[in-house]
Amino acid sequence: MIEYFTIAIVLIVISLLVSMFRILREYERGVIFLLGRFQKVKGPGLIIVIPFIQQMVKVDLRTIVLDVPSQDVISRDNVSVKVNAVLYFRVMDPQNAVINVENFYAATSQLAQTTLRSVLGKHELDDMLASRDQLNEDIQEILDAQTDAWGIKVSNVEIKHVDLDESMIRVIARQAEAERSRRAKIIHAEGEHEASKRLLEAARTLSRRSEALQLRYLQTLTEISNDKTNTIVFPVDLLRDLKKSVAGMETPEPDDGGGEPAHSSSEFPDTSAVLGGEEGGKV
Template identity: 70%
Template sequence: MIETFLYVLAIVIAFLILSIRILREYERGVVFMLGRFWKVKGPGLIILIPGIQQMVKVSLRIVVLDVPSQDVISKDNVSVKVNAVVYFRAVDPEKSIIQVEDYHQAISQLAQTTLRSVLGQHDLDEMLTERDKLNNDIQEILDEQTDAWGVKVSNVEIKHMDLDESMIRAIAQQAEAERSRRAKVINAEGEQQAAGRLLEAARILSADPRAIQLRYLQTLKDISNQQSSTIVFPLPLELITPLLEATSKRQHKGGE
């Protein structure tokens, strides 16, 4: 009798061990009954019927996928090595198990082809300056195509773009030429503004002769403060003209 009881107890314990599953808060169990989908369970304590029900675990946490470096030919025929990182998570455990065999591997392959396809439609300058836009474009394409797998792609980030040494030198020369151009433009704009200010000042001084005299006295004061052995005194035409006229008249009378 005792042996029979112990035998039954051992069967019950073995049945419980095979039947009980515990799922964490971030896990879900896709349960199949006789090979057909039954329901999604979890988290917590799960009881299965051994031999009749089987369960596949699915994690709902965000997965960080490192996309291997890809050889990309840009629209302007420049060869670039690009790698990226993709952030995704399973939002529908049923689809992620039934619709695709291994959604991690599937997303990795899809990310590689999408990366080459999207970047190949842009010039090198756009790759370097519009990285945020490229990230969004790749993320939208991946998210749309993985929706049927029950997966949500939340973010895509391009990490590195490796260029040849010759291309790096060409980009540096281009940047130097651009800085030189901007400096010349700024200098020309400064000259234009200075010329406009001088013209405006000349109009103000010509409107009143007294203003010219005050400016003349200010100039003499500035010259006197300088330590120079040679001083040039600018004389207004108002002072020189009468002297020239008087000298001309005396010469004319003497000639007569």
């Protein structure tokens, strides 16, 4: 009987000695309490915890990815949307994470949800869709400041989805279409304004010499003749003005007795006679 009792005591002592030794991984820390009072933070590696006298709470120091559930948010311009996000944080101070808050994971999750609703409610829908980077920074700064007392560092916040109703999607599509139409009208108006300036400059250049205007008429006729047409109507006054212009440029040279006299403008044929004396001709 005594032998069995001795064996039982030996086994108990061995089990207690074995339970004293704990192994913590590189990313783990142990918060040690001595008779209910905080003593120290141990780890990583092999540590000793005295049974019944010391208690250890294990804390993971790796980055935790928290999926923030979808939240119903009313924007500043009274648009109802559903927004969800993802939160990245880690424990920097195991002592505060265990002592100052009951469950730091649940507390951070609830704080992230309320902060997401409050921050997005101060902005309009366009900001939620176009300025996500700035909103992510604002939410991250607020969460990091409030969780600092818990020994937690919020490293990043990302808004994943902004879900809209079908009616709001149609409204946004109509707004985008109206915006594109407005830009097209502005571009067209700017083009007309620039073209009017160029036409005015061209008119001033052509008005300096009448020959330039006549040549421009002939160039236009040349462009029209390239089309598949049989009849081209143009004013007879055009040829008359052209004849006068060319006659003014021709100056009769004096006869030196050995050569032929220079041709004068009177030697040009009468265009109206060629066209049958009519005011207009057809070619």
